Amino acid sequence: MTLVVDARVVVGSMTIAIDVTVEPGETVALVGPNGAGKTSVVRAVAGLVRVAAGRIAHAGDTWDDGVTIFVPPDQRSVGVAFQQYLLFDHLSALENVAFGLRARGQPHRRALAAARTWLDRLGVAELAERRPGELSGGQQQRVAIARALATEPDVLLLDEPFAALDASVRAALRRDLAALPTAPVARLLVAHDAADVHALADRVVVLEAGRVTQRGTLADLAGAPRSSYVADLIGTNLLRGTLVNGSFRSDDGFELTVGAHEIPDGGVLAGIRPAAVALHRERPEGSPRNVWRAAIDGVDVTPDRVRVRLAVPEGLAVEVTPAGFAALSVAPGDAVWASVKASEISVVPD
Amino acid sequence: MTPRRAPTVVVTLAGLGSLVFVVPLVALLWRSPWGSLTDVLTSGPVRTALWLSLVTSLAATAIALVLGVPLAWVLARTRLPGRSALRAVCTLSMVLPPVVAGVALFLALGRRGVIGEWLDDWFGITLPFTTPGVVVAQVFVAMPFLVLTVEAAIEQLDERFEDAARTLGGSEWYVFRRVTMPAVRPAVVAGAVLTWARALGEFGATITFAGSFPGTTRTVPIETYLALETDPDRAILLSLVLVVVSFTVLFALRGRWVGAALRGVRA
Numbered sequence: 001m002t003l004v005v006d007a008r009v010v011v012g013s014m015t016i017a018i019d020v021t022v023e024p025g026e027t028v029a030l031v032g033p034n035g036a037g038k039t040s041v042v043r044a045v046a047g048l049v050r051v052a053a054g055r056i057a058h059a060g061d062t063w064d065d066g067v068t069i070f071v072p073p074d075q076r077s078v079g080v081a082f083q084q085y086l087l088f089d090h091l092s093a094l095e096n097v098a099f100g101l102r103a104r105g106q107p108h109r110r111a112l113a114a115a116r117t118w119l120d121r122l123g124v125a126e127l128a129e130r131r132p133g134e135l136s137g138g139q140q141q142r143v144a145i146a147r148a149l150a151t152e153p154d155v156l157l158l159d160e161p162f163a164a165l166d167a168s169v170r171a172a173l174r175r176d177l178a179a180l181p182t183a184p185v186a187r188l189l190v191a192h193d194a195a196d197v198h199a200l201a202d203r204v205v206v207l208e209a210g211r212v213t214q215r216g217t218l219a220d221l222a223g224a225p226r227s228s229y230v231a232d233l234i235g236t237n238l239l240r241g242t243l244v245n246g247s248f249r250s251d252d253g254f255e256l257t258v259g260a261h262e263i264p265d266g267g268v269l270a271g272i273r274p275a276a277v278a279l280h281r282e283r284p285e286g287s288p289r290n291v292w293r294a295a296i297d298g299v300d301v302t303p304d305r306v307r308v309r310l311a312v313p314e315g316l317a318v319e320v321t322p323a324g325f326a327a328l329s330v331a332p333g334d335a336v337w338a339s340v341k342a343s344e345i346s347v348v349p350d
Numbered sequence: 351m352t353p354r355r356a357p358t359v360v361v362t363l364a365g366l367g368s369l370v371f372v373v374p375l376v377a378l379l380w381r382s383p384w385g386s387l388t389d390v391l392t393s394g395p396v397r398t399a400l401w402l403s404l405v406t407s408l409a410a411t412a413i414a415l416v417l418g419v420p421l422a423w424v425l426a427r428t429r430l431p432g433r434s435a436l437r438a439v440c441t442l443s444m445v446l447p448p449v450v451a452g453v454a455l456f457l458a459l460g461r462r463g464v465i466g467e468w469l470d471d472w473f474g475i476t477l478p479f480t481t482p483g484v485v486v487a488q489v490f491v492a493m494p495f496l497v498l499t500v501e502a503a504i505e506q507l508d509e510r511f512e513d514a515a516r517t518l519g520g521s522e523w524y525v526f527r528r529v530t531m532p533a534v535r536p537a538v539v540a541g542a543v544l545t546w547a548r549a550l551g552e553f554g555a556t557i558t559f560a561g562s563f564p565g566t567t568r569t570v571p572i573e574t575y576l577a578l579e580t581d582p583d584r585a586i587l588l589s590l591v592l593v594v595v596s597f598t599v600l601f602a603l604r605g606r607w608v609g610a611a612l613r614g615v616r617a
Contacts (some may be wrong), residue, residue: 046515074519076517079518086511090535100520277462
């Protein structure tokens with residue numbers, strides 16, 4: 001029941017080359033900047049657009065080979081939750097969820113009963129009789145996900161299901177979705193938020209400008225981001241530069257000692273997690289091999305952490321605890337000492 | 351929007367423009383022999399014509415619905431080569447002189463017509479100068495109103511709703527019936543009403559193709575035209591009936607006619 005996608009999809013002037021395998025019971029997150037082609041991959045797997053070459057297959061059955069074989073969407077065991085919900089306005093929430101079962105020929109009464117169960121699982125049973133227009137965005141997405149799950153598909157495609165929701169609604173839905181009983185369904189989640197990926201996905205595939213640029217677990221990505229997109233996604237700083245004898249020099253001239261012993265000299269990307277950088281009032285003594293003085297460019301306070309941006313290297317994000325920040329007693333514009341251990345800096349060839 | 355003062359020239363011309371429509375209608379109302387209204391409208395020939403018009407126009411509307419809605423879908427949703435040309439052909443009769451429509455129908459479906467000859471030889475079906483012929487003429491002239499209204503609504507309907515329905519397991523036909531049609535229902539209703547009103551008033555194509563036989567092809571507009579010579583009161587009162595029907599239809603559709611297409615959608 002494995003979903004195998006190894007295909008090229010052409011949309012307008014853009015070609016997307018995607019290669020991803022999703023095992024039953026597994027959730028793979030497809031992340032990438034806007035316009036990278038993520039939605040086109042979802043549409044191809046759903047059968048809403050044909051692949052130009054390659055193959056999409058499920059459980060050994062080819063769904064699309066770009067030439068002769070094409071299984072239409074209604075004959076694929078796929079459920080899709082769309083970013084824009086796409087609930088049918090002329091039907092109640094309950095009838096929306098029952099739609100797929102009715103389309104597959106289930107008797108009306110049984111379809112409605114099953115639909116009620118799914119609404120209940122998504123926590124919106126009391127909204128069964130409402131029309132989509134009478135529901136909030138979060139409620140609509142819950143109904144839409146119930147609708148996608150009601151036909152009990154083998155492949156579930158979640159196309160940015162949280163993108164149009166505000167933070168609190170989003171967190172609640174993410175939590176409920178993670179808590180749903182996991183049928184052996186292959187799930188592909190399009191996302192561009194690290195929290196969504198963290199909560200729901202086992203693995204990540206990064207799609208940028210129609211190409212897969214990195215894959216692995218979120219921890220793999222955080223450990224060694226290969227693009228500024230990935231660095232942003234997981235909140236890591238990424239510096240582009242060159243490596244010479246274990247010494248890193250960024251393109252704008254900032255030097256760091258790094259612990260990259262296996263990486264050959266040449267162009268590299270250095271990743272520094274915001275929490276790996278320490279800030280000090282006085283020049284620190286002892287072990288850290290990278291110590292420099294920098295002005296504070298900006299401060300962003302949240303309840304559990306403070307994010308500080310430094311002027312050197314430009315825009316470097318540093319994360320400290322609120323207590324630690326208070327002890328510094330500094331304000332934007334002030335200069336502080338920053339330090340980071342060489343072993344905390346990831347280096348990958350560029 | 352703040353109310354704005356209109357330029358005098360524009361207002362004057364607009365006033366003259368509206369008079370073009372208002373004056374004839376007022377004249378009709380003014381000269382109507384109100385006293386004999388009931389007598390005339392219940393007289394034999396008038397009742398026959400009214401009944402014939404009602405039956406044929408409703409039949410024409412039904413046929414237009416069955417054929418026109420799918421036609422609208424094809425024009426809106428497929429990438430058919432020559433789609434623009436097809437649309438032009440299918441809506442040509444809106445601007446064609448009805449008498450030309452009648453001539454064309456005659457050449458196609460007349461007893462020696464391209465298809466008519468074959469219909470006659472094989473099935474013994476004759477359309478010209480029959481009640482079904484009246485319906486054919488009305489469909490030819492009125493169906494474009496339905497096609498254009500529904501096509502506009504389908505075109506504005508977000509295709510992704512149909513995509514979503516497909517992924518839920520709906521066949522193309524199921525999706526057409528259960529998603530596309532309900533979404534454009536207001537436009538279908540508006541289009542059908544306009545089509546019916548146009549069919550009811552059809553004159554030129556009908557008299558050319560179906561003639562004017564009392565009880566079989568003499569519809570209200572034809573009865574009106576003929577009565578003008580012999581019984582002007584009858585002509586005036588029948589005109590009045592047609593005006594009232596048309597005005598009611600347009601007035602009732604005021605909101606929908608423009609809003610229909612938009613209301614069917616809601617992204």
